[in-house]
Amino acid sequence: MNFLRTFTSSLNFLSYERLAESSVKETFKYLAKLVLIFFIIFCLLLIPKLVTLSKTIDSDLNKFSVIQLKTNITQKEPIVLYGKDSRMMVTLDTASNATTVAKGKYLITSSNIIKKSWLGTEITSIKGYSDVLKHKEFYKKIVYVLIGLAIPGIVFFGYIGYLIKYIVLSLIVSFLILIAVRLFRYEVSYKQIFNSTVYGMTIAIMLEAVLKPFIYIPYIGVNGVALIAGIVWASLGVSRIGFFERRKSSGGQKTRRRGYIELE
Numbered sequence: 001m002n003f004l005r006t007f008t009s010s011l012n013f014l015s016y017e018r019l020a021e022s023s024v025k026e027t028f029k030y031l032a033k034l035v036l037i038f039f040i041i042f043c044l045l046l047i048p049k050l051v052t053l054s055k056t057i058d059s060d061l062n063k064f065s066v067i068q069l070k071t072n073i074t075q076k077e078p079i080v081l082y083g084k085d086s087r088m089m090v091t092l093d094t095a096s097n098a099t100t101v102a103k104g105k106y107l108i109t110s111s112n113i114i115k116k117s118w119l120g121t122e123i124t125s126i127k128g129y130s131d132v133l134k135h136k137e138f139y140k141k142i143v144y145v146l147i148g149l150a151i152p153g154i155v156f157f158g159y160i161g162y163l164i165k166y167i168v169l170s171l172i173v174s175f176l177i178l179i180a181v182r183l184f185r186y187e188v189s190y191k192q193i194f195n196s197t198v199y200g201m202t203i204a205i206m207l208e209a210v211l212k213p214f215i216y217i218p219y220i221g222v223n224g225v226a227l228i229a230g231i232v233w234a235s236l237g238v239s240r241i242g243f244f245e246r247r248k249s250s251g252g253q254k255t256r257r258r259g260y261i262e263l264e
Contacts (some may be wrong), residue, residue, distance in 0.1 A: 010199040012058030019199045020192040027198050037165045037211035045213040061136050170198045192241050200234025
């Protein structure tokens, strides 16, 4: 509930006076949750593209007249893979010319996959599969399996990469804003600037996750547009906190008004 309240407040830069006073720990927790939620949304929005992957692969394969895979594997000795049950043992022996499985359940040679079952021995030739176009459905299944196996790693490292990206961007943007406000004699602490920048990046993270799967923007891309929006929002948030510093020619005591520090 606190996250939802903070999220809605971060969309309104008029609320940044309160958000800027959050602890850095709370700010980092918010950023981690925000990136996780919108990275999941981004992945879900990519699902339709994965569904159309089959047509894309077919279209690309049709551009080739011949695709053949050639392998040259020579083993010094067989490789044996055991499962939980040794009876399910798989032996890889490309130097073998055997047509039966001596031990275990499978024997893979340079030309055949040999399976032992209670019905007898099944031999599947793998020589013909060097022709990719002829057996493209088989290779498409392999691609799907590889993508499926890779998805957990892609999601995990993708999230970590996204999080690091926005931490670094927040540090860079907040430092640039700090330089700007000091040049204009605007009194605000770096902690307030950093917090405002992170909450301002809510807009950037949201726009990138929602628009990137569907829209292409020339030159700067969706990432550039999202970052600009985040910088503008963070700057507007910083403008809501702190005080300008002014000096009067007569000099004198420092007084404080909303929005200003005057030296009289």
